[in-house]
Amino acid sequence: MFVRRIAVVGTGYVGLTTGACLASLGHRVVCADVDAAKVARLREAQVDILEPDLAELVAEGLAAGRLEFVVGAGNAVADAEVVFLCLPTPMGAGGAADLTAVRSVAEEVRAVLPPGCVVVCKSTVPVGTSVAVAELLDRADVAVVSNPEFLREGSAVRDLLRPDRIVVGSDDPAAAERVAALFAKLGAPTVLMDAASAELVKYAANCFLAMKLSYVNAMAELCELLGADVTAVCEGMGYDRRIGQSFLSPGPGWGGSCLPKDTHALLQIAQAAGLEFDLLGATIEANSRQQHRVVAKVREAVGGSLAGARIGLLGLAFKAGTNDLRDSPALAVAKLLAAEGAELTGYDPEIAGQLPGLRLVDDAYQAAKGAAAVVLLTEWPLFRMLDWPLIAELMDGDTVLDTRNHLDPDALRRAGLRHRGIGRRP
Structure with missing residues (x-):
C-alpha cells in the first residue's frame, strides 16, 4: 500500500476517528481544527470524546510520528495529496443541512491546495455539494469526491476499520479510485459511483434506520393494546x-x-x-x-x-x-x-x-x-x-x-x- 499525505479538517467524532484510523493504516495525517485549546489537548493525546479505542489510536499515531494536529485548515493542506472535510452540517432553516462550515473551509484552502490533490467530502451533505465545493474551489486541477461516513457513536473506530462497505463517489473515476485505495488494506467491499448517488447513500441509510425504529415503537404500542x-x-x-x-x-x-x-x-x-x-x-x-x-x-x-x-x-x-x-x-x-x-x-x-x-x-x-x-x-x-x-x-x-x-x-x-x-x- 502506498503511504499518502492526508489532511483532515475537523476533529469531531468523524474527523478525529478518520484521522486516527488512517494514521493507524500507515498514512501520514495532519488534522486541523479552529479550536486552539482542543488542538493543544490532542497534541498531548487528550481526547474529550468518549469512544472506545480512539484515545489509544491517537496516542499511537502521535508516538509513531504519523499523526499531527494543527490550528487552521490552511496549515494542514500545504502538501496533502488528499484532504478530508469532516465538518459539522447541522440542521438549518426548514430542516436543510447548514453548509456554512463546508463553504468557509473551501474558501480558506482553495489558494493553498497542492496541484493535483483530491478534496473529499466526508460530512453528510445534500446532493450537489461536491459540485458546489468544486465551484467554490475553482481549481480545475483539484478533484472533489464524496466518501460518506457510516460511523456509530460508541463503535466508530470498529466501524471505520471493519466497515460493512466503503462508498466513494465522483464524476472523476480516477479520483474516486485514489480515495478508495486509501482503505484498500481493510479489504472491505468498495462501491464506486457518481457523486450525487454517494451523497444520497448516507441519507438513504440513516432515514431507513429511523423508519425502522419508528415502526418498532409503533408496534410496541400495538402490542400493549393487544396484550402481546x-x-x-x-x-x-x-x-x-x-x-x-x-x-x-x-x-x-x-x-x-x-x-x-x-x-x-x-x-x-x-x-x-x-x-x-x-x-x-x-x-x-x-x-x-x-x-x-x-x-x-x-x-x-x-x-x-x-x-x-x-x-x-x-x-x-x-x-x-x-x-x-x-x-x-x-x-x-x-x-x-x-x-x-x-x-x-x-x-x-x-x-x-x-x-x-x-x-x-x-x-x-x-x-x-x-x-x-x-x-x-x-x-x-x-x-x-x-x-x-x-x-x-x-x-x-x-x-x-x-x-x-x-x-x-x-x-x-x-x-x-x-x-x-x-x-x-x-
Missing part, C-alpha cells in the same frame, strides 16, 4: 434475514447527532425536488409521538398529574457508550416532564455539570431518593446491576418505567417494585 410482547414479536421478526436483528428495539424515541438532522434534511431535499415523502414525514411525527407516550406513562404512574412530582431519571446520553447529548431522546422526555411541573433528578455515568430543567446527581440512588417514579432512558449496563431493594426503600413510589426494556422485570418485582416496559406484557 414486543420483545417476542421482534425476536420472531429478527430471524428473517430480510429484516435482521438490528434496530428492532423500542425506546423513548430515536435521537443523536445524525438521525434527527438527516431525516429533516432528506425531507427538505425531497420537497425541493417536488416529491412529497409522506413516509419519512410520518417517521418524524411518530418519533415525537413516542416521546409524548413516555411522558403519558410517567403521568399515569404518579396518579395522573406530574405537577410537583419527583421523578428520577436514569441515563441522559442519547445512547449507552457515549457522552453525547445532542438531540438525546432522554433530554426531550425530560423537557416534556419539566413542562408539566415535574421535579427532575437525573444521573448518567458519563454526564457531569449542569443541565436545564433537572438536577444532576452523582449516582443512581440519589436520583431515586424520594422519587414518585424512576424512568430509565439510556441503556447503560450498570443499571442492570443496581441494588433494586435499596432503590425500593429510597423511593416514595414503586414504579420503574424502563423505556429501553433493559432491566430484569423479575429482579424489580422481587424488590417490591412495579416494572413497566415499552410494549411489554404487565
